[in-house]
Amino acid sequence: MKLTILGCYSATPRTITNPTSQIIEINNQMFLIDCGEGTQVQLRKHKIKFSRINHIFISHLHGDHFYGLVGLISTFMLLNRQNDLHVYGPKGIKEVILLQLRLSNSFTGYGLYFHELTSKESQVVYEDDKVKVSTIPLQHRVYTNGFLFQEKPGDRKLNLGAVFNYEIDKCYYQKIKNGSDITLDDGRIIPNEKLTFDPTPTQSYAFCSDTKYDESIIPLIENVDVLYHESTFLEQDKDKTTHTMHATAIEAATIAKKANVGTLVLGHYSTRYGNIKLFKEEAKTVFENVLLGDDGKVFEFNK
Amino acid sequence: MKLTILGCYSATPRTITNPTSQIIEINNQMFLIDCGEGTQVQLRKHKIKFSRINHIFISHLHGDHFYGLVGLISTFMLLNRQNDLHVYGPKGIKEVILLQLRLSNSFTGYGLYFHELTSKESQVVYEDDKVKVSTIPLQHRVYTNGFLFQEKPGDRKLNLGAVFNYEIDKCYYQKIKNGSDITLDDGRIIPNEKLTFDPTPTQSYAFCSDTKYDESIIPLIENVDVLYHESTFLEQDKDKTTHTMHATAIEAATIAKKANVGTLVLGHYSTRYGNIKLFKEEAKTVFENVLLGDDGKVFEFNK
Numbered sequence: 087m088k089l090t091i092l093g094c095y096s097a098t099p100r101t102i103t104n105p106t107s108q109i110i111e112i113n114n115q116m117f118l119i120d121c122g123e124g125t126q127v128q129l130r131k132h133k134i135k136f137s138r139i140n141h142i143f144i145s146h147l148h149g150d151h152f153y154g155l156v157g158l159i160s161t162f163m164l165l166n167r168q169n170d171l172h173v174y175g176p177k178g179i180k181e182v183i184l185l186q187l188r189l190s191n192s193f194t195g196y197g198l199y200f201h202e203l204t205s206k207e208s209q210v211v212y213e214d215d216k217v218k219v220s221t222i223p224l225q226h227r228v229y230t231n232g233f234l235f236q237e238k239p240g241d242r243k244l245n246l247g248a249v250f251n252y253e254i255d256k257c258y259y260q261k262i263k264n265g266s267d268i269t270l271d272d273g274r275i276i277p278n279e280k281l282t283f284d285p286t287p288t289q290s291y292a293f294c295s296d297t298k299y300d301e302s303i304i305p306l307i308e309n310v311d312v313l314y315h316e317s318t319f320l321e322q323d324k325d326k327t328t329h330t331m332h333a334t335a336i337e338a339a340t341i342a343k344k345a346n347v348g349t350l351v352l353g354h355y356s357t358r359y360g361n362i363k364l365f366k367e368e369a370k371t372v373f374e375n376v377l378l379g380d381d382g383k384v385f386e387f388n389k
Numbered sequence: 390m391k392l393t394i395l396g397c398y399s400a401t402p403r404t405i406t407n408p409t410s411q412i413i414e415i416n417n418q419m420f421l422i423d424c425g426e427g428t429q430v431q432l433r434k435h436k437i438k439f440s441r442i443n444h445i446f447i448s449h450l451h452g453d454h455f456y457g458l459v460g461l462i463s464t465f466m467l468l469n470r471q472n473d474l475h476v477y478g479p480k481g482i483k484e485v486i487l488l489q490l491r492l493s494n495s496f497t498g499y500g501l502y503f504h505e506l507t508s509k510e511s512q513v514v515y516e517d518d519k520v521k522v523s524t525i526p527l528q529h530r531v532y533t534n535g536f537l538f539q540e541k542p543g544d545r546k547l548n549l550g551a552v553f554n555y556e557i558d559k560c561y562y563q564k565i566k567n568g569s570d571i572t573l574d575d576g577r578i579i580p581n582e583k584l585t586f587d588p589t590p591t592q593s594y595a596f597c598s599d600t601k602y603d604e605s606i607i608p609l610i611e612n613v614d615v616l617y618h619e620s621t622f623l624e625q626d627k628d629k630t631t632h633t634m635h636a637t638a639i640e641a642a643t644i645a646k647k648a649n650v651g652t653l654v655l656g657h658y659s660t661r662y663g664n665i666k667l668f669k670e671e672a673k674t675v676f677e678n679v680l681l682g683d684d685g686k687v688f689e690f691n692k
Contacts, residue, residue: 098464101433123460124427130404147492149463153456157426160452161401178492185488189450189481191531228494 087112087237087289087387089312092128094353094379096296096318096332097150099123104381105150106354108314109134110291113216113237118142119293125154126161132382136162137169141212143219144175145295146230152179156186163194170197174211174219176229177202203231208306216240222306224297226331232294234306242282249281287389292347295354298327299337304345312387313347314379316354317365323356332356335365339372349387353379390415390540390592390690392615395431397656397682399599399621399635400453402426407684408453409657411617412437413594416519416540421445422596428457429464435685439465440472444515446522447478448598449533455482459489466497473500477514477522479532480505506534511609519543525609527600529634535597537609545585552584590692595650598657601630602640607648615690616650617682619657620668626659635659638668642675652690656682 088111093104105122109132116138118125129136144152152175162171171194173179180200187193201211203221212219215238222232241263249262254276258268268276292307295316307313318332327334333341335352342350350373352365359365366378377385391414396407408425412435419441421428432439447455455478465474474497476482483503490496504514506524515522518541525535544566552565557579561571571579595610598619610616621635630636636644638655645653653676655668662668669681680688 097467099427099430099460101430123457124402124430127402127404127427147489149460149489149493149495153460153463153489154426157402157452157456160456164400176492182485182488182492185485186450186452186456189479189485189531190452192452228492 087291087312089291089314089351089385089387090132090134091353091379091381091383091385092125092132093122093381094355095381096354096356098357099150100357103357104128105153106145106295107154108293110235110293112235112289112291115214115217116140117219117235119233120145120151120295121155121158122150123153123157126158128381129158136165137167139171140169141172141219142174143211143233143293144173144179145224145232145293146226146228147176147178147182148228148296151296155179156183159183159187159194159198160190160192162196163192167194167196170199172199172201172212174201175203176231177204204229208234220306222292222294222303224294224303225300226296226298230296232292232297232303234310235291235293237288237290239288240285242278242285245281245283252276252281254281289387289389294341296332298331299333299341301341301344304341307341307345307347309346311348311389312351312385313342313345313349314351314353315341317352317369318354318356320359320364321368323358335368336372339369339376342376343373349375349377351377351379351385390594390615392594392617392654392688392690393435393437394656394682394684394686394688395428395435396425396684397658398684399657399659401660402453403660406660407431408456409448409598410457411596413538413596415538415592415594418517418520419443420522420538422536423448423454423598424456424458424461425453426456426460429461431684432461435687439468440470442474443472444475444522445477446514446536446596447476447482448527448535448596449529449531450479450481450485451531451599454599458482459486462486462497462501463490463493463495465499466495470497470499473502475502475504475515477504478506479534480507507532511537523609525595525597525606527597527606528603529599529601533599535595535600535606537613538594538596540591540593542591543588545581545588548584548586555579555584557584592690592692597644599635601634602636602644604644604647607644610644610648610650612649614651614692615654615688616645616648616652617654617656618644620655620672621657621659623662623667624671626661638671639675642672642679645679646676652678652680654680654682654688
């Protein structure tokens with residue numbers, strides 16, 4: 087599992103920082119989460135192939151999370167994209183994108199599908215045989231969802247020594263990998279655990295931005311391997327969290343601890359601070375395994 | 390008069406080039422023309438004070454000319470701008486900006502005024518005591534205007550030696566600067582030209598992008614000091630101009646020559662070319678005084 091932070095600062099793009107956007111690669115699938123202004127240039131900088139992006143998840147309709155989407159969709163169009171593109175985001179996202187395409191008399195040559203979200207309960211928004219993506223309803227100033235990416239377990243791994251030993255025919259291998267026991271010609275039943283090893287452990291990633299401190303998300307993100315949780319403010323500005331409905335680094339760490347996650351990645355820093363290392367320092371007073379997200383950082387996670 | 394090119398490449402923003410946006414400073418007034426994605430970052434790079442931008446002119450609603458506008462408007466909002474902001478552009482621009490602000494539950498604390506354009510005839514869209522701005526209707530795939538910025542002549546300059554010599558009272562100075570003759574106490578009439586010098590010569594700037602080659606604009610831009618005319622293609626790709634309704638460098642130079650302009654600035658280059666110097670070379674075969682626009686270039690023009 088690989089996380090590429092294209093941008094992780096709040097509010098306005100600057101010469102040195104970018105608004106929210108990131109790529110999560112899980113089970114060889116690539117997903118774009120949020121798309122602030124300038125995301126397409128960040129994708130180019132990181133040499134991420136546009137053709138690998140087929141699913142874009144937008145948390146909410148504040149500009150720093152989606153003003154780059156229409157430009158990316160237009161660029162895909164200019165580059166003669168053929169693959170379908172699926173966009174998941176709050177109701178309204180379809181209207182605003184299509185209005186802009188209509189005003190420019192432009193139409194995508196590829197299939198552009200909007201999956202508009204309105205539910206305040208968690209729901210599965212994408213699923214294939216390798217990955218499942220669900221929403222994490224968040225508490226912010228506008229309707230907002232985080233997203234939970236869960237790798238699905240693959241086949242069990244064949245214990246080749248054992249299957250040779252029992253002289254099991256190849257035609258049963260897939261059945262065994264699917265978990266079945268095997269009855270030999272002499273009537274003996276060989277239980278599956280003698281013929282296989284456990285599959286590669288699955289991984290999971292939860293993206294939670296933007297949100298105030300909200301313990302109601304804990305059941306949804308419990309035990310995830312990696313949690314990206316916004317930390318807009320340092321403790322000195324905790325009073326600003328109520329009005330803005332953002333969180334502090336310590337609050338992010340508290341959620342990480344209570345949800346028993348593997349690793350916490352911080353981000354969505356207010357641009358008022360000179361030194362983002364303080365976010366990590368504060369978070370580590372509550373939860374040990376903290377990574378400091380920053381534009382351009384790539385994190386690889388293995389089990 | 391000072392022209393700052395924030396971006397002058399067509400189609401998609403890239404790591405090394407930006408879509409159209411520029412600042413023209415004329416008679417100490419600053420105007421932003423077009424606002425492709427990333428313009429706000431380009432403005433910061435060039436240390437242009439956001440508070441000096443009060444009038445934004447949008448040529449047309451193709452993404453590479455206005456996808457950065459909503460972000461700039463939002464950033465002004467986050468920075469607690471107080472001054473009114475006026476946006477001039479094709480009908481539809483108000484709907485698309487306000488829809489995005491509404492979806493993010495955001496409202497500007499400053500006055501945001503849209504001046505929507507629909508006329509296919511040239512019209513004055515802005516005027517004060519120093520500058521006049523008129524549209525230049527252009528021929529492109531969607532409704533498009535160029536913009537003509539004309540400095541207004543200031544007062545005539547007082548010939549101090551002469552007014553002392555005739556012992557003219559100070560209370561007449563403004564009248565003289567306005568061009569009046571003066572009758573002395575002894576009845577002699579002193580013609581204004583004996584009491585004043587000509588005012589500082591005025592300058593003018595015409596922005597013409599995007600457009601196909603179109604001689605009908607010549608009467609509107611005749612004798613301007615500086616013409617920015619799009620040159621999307623080199624001569625080798627002239628066949629692409631018909632369908633795309635863009636111009637070549639030679640076509641831009643031909644318009645400059647026929648309109649007898651002072652200086653031609655090229656821009657809106659297709660990103661298919663490796664070396665933009667060829668645009669200048671081709672244009673110079675038709676018109677001598679050519680400048681090669683490029684992102685980050687600042688041109689000062691004096692008479």
